[in-house]
Amino acid sequence: MAKDYDASAKAAARALGFELKEMEGWLCCGAVFSNVNDNLMTKAGPNRILSRAQKEGGTLTTLCAGCYNVLKRTTFHATQTAASQQAINEFNEEKFTGGVEVLHFLEVLRDRIGFDAVERAVKTPLKGLPVGAYYGCLLLRPPAEMKLDDPNRPSIMEDLFTRLGCTPIDYPARTQCCGSYLSVSSSEPSEGLSRDIMQSASNSGAKVLAVGCPLCKYNLESARKGSAAHSGAEDHVPIVYFTQLLGLALGLDPQQLQLDTHQMQRISESQSEVAP
Amino acid sequence: MSVTPAKRVGVFVCHCGLNIAGTVNVNEVVERAKKQSGVVCAVDHKYLCSEPGQALVRDTIKQQHLDAVVVAACSPAMHESTFKNVVQSAGLNRYNCEIANIREQGSWVHEDHQKATGKSHIAVRQAIEKVKLNEALQPITVPVTNRVLVVGGGIAGIRAALDVANAGYEVYLVEKSGTIGGRMAQLSETFPTLDCSTCILGPLMVEVYRHPKIKLFRLSKVEEVKGYIGNFKVTVRQEPAYVDVAKCNACGECAKVCPAEVPNEFDMGLTWRKAIYTPFAQAVPPAYVLDAKNCLGLLPQACGECRKACDKFGTSCINLDAWPQVHELEVGAIIAATGYELYDATKLTEYGYGTHPDVMTSLEFERMLSASGPTSGEIKCPSDGRTPKEIVFIQCAGQREPETGLPYCSKICCMYTARHAMMFHHKVPDGQAYVFYMDIRAGGKGYEEFVKRCQEERGLLYLRGRVAKVYEENGKLIVKGVDTLSGKTVEINADIVVLAVGMVPSPESHELASKLKASLDVYGFFAEAHPKLRPLESPTAGIYIAGAGHAPKDIPDTVAQASGAASKALGLLSSPTLEREPTVAKVTGELCSGCGICIPICPYTALSLSPITKVAEVSAALCEGCGTCIASCPSGALSLRNLTDEQILAMVEAIVAS
Numbered sequence: 001m002a003k004d005y006d007a008s009a010k011a012a013a014r015a016l017g018f019e020l021k022e023m024e025g026w027l028c029c030g031a032v033f034s035n036v037n038d039n040l041m042t043k044a045g046p047n048r049i050l051s052r053a054q055k056e057g058g059t060l061t062t063l064c065a066g067c068y069n070v071l072k073r074t075t076f077h078a079t080q081t082a083a084s085q086q087a088i089n090e091f092n093e094e095k096f097t098g099g100v101e102v103l104h105f106l107e108v109l110r111d112r113i114g115f116d117a118v119e120r121a122v123k124t125p126l127k128g129l130p131v132g133a134y135y136g137c138l139l140l141r142p143p144a145e146m147k148l149d150d151p152n153r154p155s156i157m158e159d160l161f162t163r164l165g166c167t168p169i170d171y172p173a174r175t176q177c178c179g180s181y182l183s184v185s186s187s188e189p190s191e192g193l194s195r196d197i198m199q200s201a202s203n204s205g206a207k208v209l210a211v212g213c214p215l216c217k218y219n220l221e222s223a224r225k226g227s228a229a230h231s232g233a234e235d236h237v238p239i240v241y242f243t244q245l246l247g248l249a250l251g252l253d254p255q256q257l258q259l260d261t262h263q264m265q266r267i268s269e270s271q272s273e274v275a276p
Numbered sequence: 277m278s279v280t281p282a283k284r285v286g287v288f289v290c291h292c293g294l295n296i297a298g299t300v301n302v303n304e305v306v307e308r309a310k311k312q313s314g315v316v317c318a319v320d321h322k323y324l325c326s327e328p329g330q331a332l333v334r335d336t337i338k339q340q341h342l343d344a345v346v347v348a349a350c351s352p353a354m355h356e357s358t359f360k361n362v363v364q365s366a367g368l369n370r371y372n373c374e375i376a377n378i379r380e381q382g383s384w385v386h387e388d389h390q391k392a393t394g395k396s397h398i399a400v401r402q403a404i405e406k407v408k409l410n411e412a413l414q415p416i417t418v419p420v421t422n423r424v425l426v427v428g429g430g431i432a433g434i435r436a437a438l439d440v441a442n443a444g445y446e447v448y449l450v451e452k453s454g455t456i457g458g459r460m461a462q463l464s465e466t467f468p469t470l471d472c473s474t475c476i477l478g479p480l481m482v483e484v485y486r487h488p489k490i491k492l493f494r495l496s497k498v499e500e501v502k503g504y505i506g507n508f509k510v511t512v513r514q515e516p517a518y519v520d521v522a523k524c525n526a527c528g529e530c531a532k533v534c535p536a537e538v539p540n541e542f543d544m545g546l547t548w549r550k551a552i553y554t555p556f557a558q559a560v561p562p563a564y565v566l567d568a569k570n571c572l573g574l575l576p577q578a579c580g581e582c583r584k585a586c587d588k589f590g591t592s593c594i595n596l597d598a599w600p601q602v603h604e605l606e607v608g609a610i611i612a613a614t615g616y617e618l619y620d621a622t623k624l625t626e627y628g629y630g631t632h633p634d635v636m637t638s639l640e641f642e643r644m645l646s647a648s649g650p651t652s653g654e655i656k657c658p659s660d661g662r663t664p665k666e667i668v669f670i671q672c673a674g675q676r677e678p679e680t681g682l683p684y685c686s687k688i689c690c691m692y693t694a695r696h697a698m699m700f701h702h703k704v705p706d707g708q709a710y711v712f713y714m715d716i717r718a719g720g721k722g723y724e725e726f727v728k729r730c731q732e733e734r735g736l737l738y739l740r741g742r743v744a745k746v747y748e749e750n751g752k753l754i755v756k757g758v759d760t761l762s763g764k765t766v767e768i769n770a771d772i773v774v775l776a777v778g779m780v781p782s783p784e785s786h787e788l789a790s791k792l793k794a795s796l797d798v799y800g801f802f803a804e805a806h807p808k809l810r811p812l813e814s815p816t817a818g819i820y821i822a823g824a825g826h827a828p829k830d831i832p833d834t835v836a837q838a839s840g841a842a843s844k845a846l847g848l849l850s851s852p853t854l855e856r857e858p859t860v861a862k863v864t865g866e867l868c869s870g871c872g873i874c875i876p877i878c879p880y881t882a883l884s885l886s887p888i889t890k891v892a893e894v895s896a897a898l899c900e901g902c903g904t905c906i907a908s909c910p911s912g913a914l915s916l917r918n919l920t921d922e923q924i925l926a927m928v929e930a931i932v933a934s
Contacts (some may be wrong), residue, residue: 145682150625152625152626172747
């Protein structure tokens with residue numbers, strides 16, 4: 001899962017002149033940041049990752065919004081609660097003291113590379129492509145800890161897509177939750193939420209939905225598959241990673257970006273619909 | 277200083293019920309105090325500030341022939357003057373009394389009984405050492421200037437100014453804008469009686485304007501405040517109105533030709549006004565005023581159309597060459613009535629204010645309700661002018677949210693929202709109002725009844741819960757919220773959404789407070805000297821506070837506080853002289869080299885070089901006893917009365933030795 005995200009991000013980075021290096025000894029972040037304070041075990045995993053990242057230079061980039069959320073919040077809390085941090089470090093036998101900068105790939109593009117540089121590197125602008133950016137919640141919330149963008153009116157993805165030549169579509173559900181891990185235990189609520197999101201985007205005129213999280217993508221796609229009864233316009237909206245659109249605009253081969261024929265067809269159709 | 281031999285010291289320890297005795301072992305403090313040298317007796321009492329307690333102090337002083345007293349009790353901010361009065365009434369000099377604070381700095385802040393007791397003992401010891409070296413001092417008498425400065429021309433400032441003036445004293449009323457009236461002038465009706473706001477405010481505004489004892493400085497700002505209680509010297513800068521009030525007959529010819537249009541702040545930006553304008557129909561003074569910031573050009577004159585029109589059709593009352601005026605005012609007391617501002621609703625991105633024109637603040641909605649407002653009192657959607665059928669009111673918008681907004685409750689929103697919803701139903705009988713609320717806080721005379729009446733008679737739908745999001749879809753505002761009583765999420769298609777945003781201090785209050793040396797609370801509201809016992813006074817002597825600049829409050833509370841502040845100021849003015857604390861700096865002439873380092877350092881301009889002796893002199897009336905000069909003196913010639921180096925060292929020794 002999410003091989004397409006990985007491949008497209010790495011390829012896009014290379015096209016922009018930098019390399020994403022896989023960190024040594026990475027492990028699962030735990031997938032959810034635990035708000036429980038008396039069970040430190042849930043915090044061992046992310047702290048282990050961060051202590052290793054600290055040794056490797058202190059900047060950790062993530063693609064998955066879930067990992068980003070867990071790791072960034074862990075860094076935030078490491079500097080807040082000294083006593084429990086010491087206990088975690090002793091258990092892990094690896095020391096993490098808060099000196100890691102956790103970045104989402106979007107943040108790298110905005111703050112390190114700069115959208116100006118991205119724009120200059122665009123070879124085949126996705127002229128007029130009506131893209132709905134889907135943020136979900138983990139990228140943005142809780143805002144005091146994530147500090148990526150305004151949690152209610154974010155613009156980082158739209159700003160990027162504008163530079164790629166697209167026409168970003170503002171739609172109400174773009175920061176709504178997709179149901180997250182509910183899809184594992186009971187898929188109904190998450191399917192409902194995901195369908196609302198797709199409908200909202202489609203109603204506002206989005207022809208492509210771009211995401212920055214594998215779980216969001218999975219939930220949106222499963223909701224579509226799971227409900228054969230529905231077949232609205234939203235069912236024809238391909239769901240892609242923002243890195244795939246970035247790669248296309250940078251002139252990379254769709255195959256290298258792992259965009260399938262169906263997705264590519266929808267994207268070029270949508271573009272020709274809007275282009276005169 | 278010569279030490280008078282062996283002062284007989286008495287120590288009085290207060291239990292303060294269980295406030296002190298619950299944590300501090302009072303008996304132990306008493307027993308240990310008895311062993312200190314110079315202490316003749318030590319006793320305790322359950323409530324030392326009560327009359328029996330005070331009598332105990334008085335009687336013991338006489339029976340034991342005490343020379344000095346240490347009271348171990350609450351903070352000196354609370355009862356220092358009480359016990360000094362007791363000591364004085366027993367025939368001692370009031371400065372032979374010291375307070376050891378064992379409550380605020382002892383029992384209240386410690387849990388470990390033994391350590392709290394030990395600390396209390398140290399506090400008592402150092403007070404004993406200090407009082408032994410205290411001089412007998414006489415209060416300094418200074419004259420009182422019997423005029424009052426009121427800053428802010430809203431209902432608080434108006435009421436305070438009128439009360440002081442009606443008592444026969446002169447008042448200077450400083451207002452930043454072109455008219456007095458403030459926020460109350462913008463209101464349509466007032467709760468819970470639905471009085472027309474302008475109808476009850478207007479006559480007061482006129483009364484201020486006509487009052488022989490009130491001098492109004494509009495378009496003015498306090499620039500500098502010098503002096504102290506009873507004797508403030510205030511510099512006020514007044515911007516020109518460019519229109520002669522005496523000649524202007526408000527014909528409006530000038531505004532007709534003015535080419536500069538700006539959002540009208542009186543209508544919360546819902547309408548436009550010209551750069552030369554009258555703020556509103558009842559404005560006082562009733563004349564046009566030129567807003568120099570938005571005028572196309574005064575220096576150099578770029579337009580001048582208004583003057584041409586005035587000369588041709590009007591009364592030739594426009595003078596575009598007017599200059600700001602600086603007024604030097606001498607007053608005895610200052611009342612700060614700086615009012616409030618609305619919390620910036622654009623920060624509440626979840627509600628879409630500033631993105632959707634039909635999402636409004638409560639004050640914008642208020643203007644729409646007003647007969648003098650942008651729609652002459654009709655309710656219309658700002659986006660397209662249609663009559664709204666479904667309206668959603670969101671109470672506590674950005675309030676009671678410590679993480680993202682204001683942590684406090686603004687107190688008035690429950691009431692005005694009920695009124696707004698009621699007025700909506702009155703004006704749009706087939707419409708439906710929904711009110712999202714957290715709690716209904718209707719504490720006030722007739723308030724609960726008013727809210728109930730609105731809910732029951734008008735069929736308002738009150739939903740207990742918060743709104744998560746407001747967004748636009750197909751030309752309608754979708755309000756997504758939760759009704760926590762049914763436990764269900766709610767989605768309402770609304771035409772207008774009204775945000776009951778909170779009150780924040782007006783931006784000028786911060787600047788004014790620093791000029792007045794008055795303290796502000798964490799939110800920037802004026803702090804009171806004591807939340808319960810001195811709510812009308814700033815901790816800075818001679819400064820009184822009134823209205824929403826102190827805390828969010830409604831009109832009845834504001835008016836009551838304004839009258840209270842006025843009567844406090846009148847109390848001060850009622851005596852021709854005033855006693856000031858004599859614990860001020862003094863110069864030992866023989867030690868002073870006349871270097872003058874202390875002179876620019878003094879924040880109160882109390883120091884100068886004597887032209888005759890060429891050494892530093894302290895003006896006791898100006899000195900606040902802050903001690904800055906003492907720290908700066910290279911030759912140790914300056915000292916503070918009753919807090920000399922000798923005393924500080926004795927106190928340190930007492931602490932270290934304990």
